[in-house]
Amino acid sequence: MKYISTRGETAPQTFSQALLMGLAPDGGLMLPESYPHISAATLEAWRDLPYAELAFQIISLFATDIAAADLRKIVNQTYTAEVFGSADITPVRRLHDGILIQGLSNGPTLAFKDMAMQLLGNLFEYVLAREGKTLNIIGATSGDTGSAAEYALRGKAGIQVFMLSPEGKMSAFQRAQMYSLTDANIHNIAINGMFDDCQDIVKALQNDERFKEEYYLSTVNSINWGRIVAQVVYYFKGYFAATGSNEEKVSFCVPSGNFGNVCAGHIARQMGLPIHRLLVATNENDVLEEFFKTGRYKPRGAAQTWVTSSPSMDISKASNFERFVFDLMDRDGTQIRALWAEVGAGKGFDLQLQLDKIREQYGFAAAKSLHADRLHTIAAVYAEDGELIDPHTADGIKVARQLRQAGEKIVCLETALAAKFADTIAEAVGKDIPIPRPAALADLESLPQRVTVLPNNPTAVKMVIKETLAG
Ligand SMILES: *Cc1c(COP(=O)(O)O)cnc(C)c1O
Numbered sequence: 001m002k003y004i005s006t007r008g009e010t011a012p013q014t015f016s017q018a019l020l021m022g023l024a025p026d027g028g029l030m031l032p033e034s035y036p037h038i039s040a041a042t043l044e045a046w047r048d049l050p051y052a053e054l055a056f057q058i059i060s061l062f063a064t065d066i067a068a069a070d071l072r073k074i075v076n077q078t079y080t081a082e083v084f085g086s087a088d089i090t091p092v093r094r095l096h097d098g099i100l101i102q103g104l105s106n107g108p109t110l111a112f113k114d115m116a117m118q119l120l121g122n123l124f125e126y127v128l129a130r131e132g133k134t135l136n137i138i139g140a141t142s143g144d145t146g147s148a149a150e151y152a153l154r155g156k157a158g159i160q161v162f163m164l165s166p167e168g169k170m171s172a173f174q175r176a177q178m179y180s181l182t183d184a185n186i187h188n189i190a191i192n193g194m195f196d197d198c199q200d201i202v203k204a205l206q207n208d209e210r211f212k213e214e215y216y217l218s219t220v221n222s223i224n225w226g227r228i229v230a231q232v233v234y235y236f237k238g239y240f241a242a243t244g245s246n247e248e249k250v251s252f253c254v255p256s257g258n259f260g261n262v263c264a265g266h267i268a269r270q271m272g273l274p275i276h277r278l279l280v281a282t283n284e285n286d287v288l289e290e291f292f293k294t295g296r297y298k299p300r301g302a303a304q305t306w307v308t309s310s311p312s313m314d315i316s317k318a319s320n321f322e323r324f325v326f327d328l329m330d331r332d333g334t335q336i337r338a339l340w341a342e343v344g345a346g347k348g349f350d351l352q353l354q355l356d357k358i359r360e361q362y363g364f365a366a367a368k369s370l371h372a373d374r375l376h377t378i379a380a381v382y383a384e385d386g387e388l389i390d391p392h393t394a395d396g397i398k399v400a401r402q403l404r405q406a407g408e409k410i411v412c413l414e415t416a417l418a419a420k421f422a423d424t425i426a427e428a429v430g431k432d433i434p435i436p437r438p439a440a441l442a443d444l445e446s447l448p449q450r451v452t453v454l455p456n457n458p459t460a461v462k463m464v465i466k467e468t469l470a471g
Pocket residue numbers: 111112113144145222255256257258259260261262312313392415416
């Protein structure tokens with residue numbers, strides 16, 4: 001299988017090339033030339049597979065330049081009960097009103113990003129060793145990507161990690177998780193700005209061809225194709241867990257920011273998984289909600305991006321969104337270049353005429369959840385179901401309850417655990433309710449922290465990378 005760019009001006013690449021690439025040279029995102037279609041018989045055969053075997057079956061359709069035996073080994077190493085807390089890997093449970101929750105946050109950093117990142121760390125190490133290469137990963141995080149990347153790449157041979165985060169915008173737990181790592185290949189950089197500023201710096205460095213080549217830059221941001229493909233797997237797993245037969249349809253509700261998670265759901269649906277609707281939940285930063293309601297996509301700058309109590313969704317420029325629009329516009333790279341030229345000029349675009357197609361053919365709907373909704377949902381789930389959910393998952397449950405149609409079966413993706421966001425949990429249910437936390441993380445916030453603070457400026461970041469790699 002070959003990979004092409006959404007902007008249509010990059011020569012077709014192999015899976016391994018797309019994996020190491022990040023943004024395509026033409027500024028687009030990599031996607032397979034076409035999606036494999038899963039027959040009814042194959043779907044039936046996959047129903048009872050353990051997670052790692054299902055992952056192997058799905059990923060091998062995409063990673064056609066990795067030997068099957070090697071891929072199976074990598075996948076088996078990644079999706080273990082030791083790393084993800086149970087043999088189910090992504091257990092599905094039920095709330096009293098029938099809403100299902102798929103637990104994607106039982107990995108080392110308690111957020112769903114581990115699902116993809118743990119695989120990516122192992123794939124990177126494998127491909128780099130095979131090709132005798134080294135790689136410097138540069139990333140931007142609003143909290144969960146950074147820690148998931150660092151826990152997946154810490155101590156890996158041939159890899160250095162430079163992770164940008166917005167100074168003072170993450171929870172104490174998130175900061176402690178990243179900044180307390182002492183591995184020599186992990187470099188934390190706090191930027192004086194918002195997450196989108198961090199993302200812009202990463203893009204600036206990626207677009208600097210000379211710097212990128214001289215320093216072997218790559219990324220593990222949510223635009224990385226390897227992450228998307230790993231995420232496709234749990235939609236299949238969640239579908240099988242939620243249904244008794246492949247006659248049934250399921251909708252997924254996805255707390256969204258960069259559109260990476262729900263993009264994987266879109267791909268699973270295109271592959272033929274019987275998904276009814278894909279419900280996009282946003283917080284106060286509602287660019288995606290606006291698009292799915294009106295057809296207008298108007299990304300905003302840092303000044304119009306609110307700091308909220310579901311911080312990992314504080315995103316006003318959804319990088320993976322371009323992958324969906326590419327499919328929506330019948331994979332016409334010329335149109336995508338024109339649309340993103342408008343985005344680049346700060347104007348955005350209007351696809352009002354596509355709204356029916358977006359809803360009917362692609363199954364998308366969206367709604368948002370605000371701070372008060374979040375608190376109310378956390379408190380209600382605690383009162384009615386006796387469990388504490390995290391603020392992002394609460395946004396998803398609020399939206400699922402709001403959009404649910406009669407008879408619709410909805411799986412809400414649990415994108416983090418409550419333990420990561422203690423302040424908001426306390427605000428919702430009071431300080432005296434203990435928040436469960438894995439024993440290994442008991443003293444996390446008291447560990448010494450290591451971080452370099454820099455101004456919002458690509459040149460400053462380049463300097464640090466140069467100095468670190470020279471030393
Ligand atoms: C990253 C993240 C999201 C948003 O996921 P996208 O793939 O960026 O849409 C939602 N919730 C949590 C907890 C996250 O870490």
